[in-house]
Amino acid sequence: MKTVSRVMNREPNVRPETRARVVEAAKALRYIPDVSARSLAGHRSFNLALVYNNPSENYMMGVISGVLEACASERYHLILSPVALDEGGLLAEIDDLVANSRPDGLLLTPPLTDAPRLLDHLAAVAIPFASISPRRQQAALAVAMDEPEAAEQMVEHLVALGHRRIAHVIGHPAHGASQWRLDGYRRGLARAGIPINPAFEVQGEFSFESGVAAARQLLDLDPMPSAIFAANDDMAAGVIFVAHERGLRLPDDLSVSGFDDTPLSRQLFPALTTIHQPTREMGRLATIGLIAHIKEPKATGTIRVTHTLKVRQSTGPAP
């Protein structure tokens, strides 16, 4: 019995021949270990929890599908935990989650990756977690993209098209990505020798509506920017909306670009130039890394993934 257990769990110290016999017998009998019994006896749940509070459904769907893929191959289950952001509620919800579902590990997405009290709390209860795009690596494991570099590259693209009056719609202040992308934007301008114009940096919060508001503000300026780089696709959609509203031709009168490459970016008119963020891959890698870390606590580190500039029709030569 114990030998079967060893074989099913890929543990060492079983003769290859014995192992083969067990595997064969299991197949013949269609034997599949019972998850409940395994977790009761083994003190682990084979559950991972994906904790999120993210305005963008498209982003989450990408992450989720990657996480699911990895979970399936590692025979773990995924618990989705949408949570509130306010600190009191957040900690209570996490406690609830941990008490009830006893996940073996957590996956955090921005902005939860940087909620100090949450991180302290997780450290206190000693539950391993992996972070996707954290501001700083505080998790055992992190998956990240070079966001400033990507944003800089977007500015470069616009500069190459002849733009000099390039505006930026900043993301939600609580997300690390907002700062990174803003930094990249500024670096891009600096590299092109374009001075920073404070009026061209408008605060948004990653939502479509905030993009609309920012665009109205920017397009009221005189001279108005010839290109607007929004920190995500949803806000870029808001910018495009306002541009259409005002009868501007895109990209002739105004270039617009986004960040994330969500499905939305292909469905807008004109199709949106954006940075492809491999959300699915990030979810997958974070999950695989987390599971490895659970099995072998010294497996830690940061995994880097690469972005791609997707040039579509929403950007063109400066007027």
Next chain:
Amino acid sequence: MKTVSRVMNREPNVRPETRARVVEAAKALRYIPDVSARSLAGHRSFNLALVYNNPSENYMMGVISGVLEACASERYHLILSPVALDEGGLLAEIDDLVANSRPDGLLLTPPLTDAPRLLDHLAAVAIPFASISPRRQQAALAVAMDEPEAAEQMVEHLVALGHRRIAHVIGHPAHGASQWRLDGYRRGLARAGIPINPAFEVQGEFSFESGVAAARQLLDLDPMPSAIFAANDDMAAGVIFVAHERGLRLPDDLSVSGFDDTPLSRQLFPALTTIHQPTREMGRLATIGLIAHIKEPKATGTIRVTHTLKVRQSTGPAP
């Protein structure tokens, strides 16, 4: 010990006074039943599986969030199971799911709600399931909207704006909703005394790209339709894309409408007139119903939810 079990499971035959004492003690000791032990001893997993194969991420996110809400309140876990559609793979994946995760019930979304071999299989292995928008009620429990009625109402709206040349982009042939919406479209025309024009019914498959293709076909007609009603929002986005491409003014030259009221519909320009489908609520109700059915197998039936016509800026008076 058994009495505690009864209290925690809200079983009858415990004196109110005893019950209160148990509840109090549980709170004082922060006692929370162990899920693994409960499922091992009780032969149920407290897992529900949401099985889906759906092109629309927005639709699924709506359903998922409703399902999660219900799961949280009923203390169940959700397992997400994206599956292949081809029959061989599908059944194998379901078997795998059932063998490994032993869910207490399944939630099906279109088009899986109508895959005959899948339904037979589920009946054979005697696992309860609930269907969201099934073509016919074959599940113990179904949640549905009056889709033909909703589509008819959309046509009515267009007719009221003076449109007579109203085209329809049909959804994916495997989805029951496609037929319902087509039926509703035809009923709407019939009621307005407008003859059906076969050239105005173009097959799509619910994707943005198929909407683009359908739109090109429809806008090449002479005379072209003055309004295009697409069977979902993604295809409507495709129609809007092509209309912009051709320099048509919306809604002055062409009215466009969709179905589902996904977030996309508010982010397009002009904002899309569509039918609001309460996906979140449908997910929630299906889940609650399924859990009720698991506890009490004679709880069956169809739950109706109501739609709403959302008039936005993509439809206007006929030219």
Next chain:
DNA sequence: CCTGAAGATGACAACGCTGTCACCCAGCCC
């Protein structure tokens, strides 16, 4: 050939609940 170490195997007791069944007791009927 013997010894010892390391590898391989298996016996057994948990793990923390629930189903079953026995028991107790109050209240009711005759």
Next chain:
DNA sequence: GGGCTGGGTGACAGCGTTGTCATCTTCAGG
């Protein structure tokens, strides 16, 4: 008052694994 019914309570044996530890086997080295 005796017998019966049914609600309330709890004892006990699993549920199907894994961790621990004992035992057996193998093989290298003396």
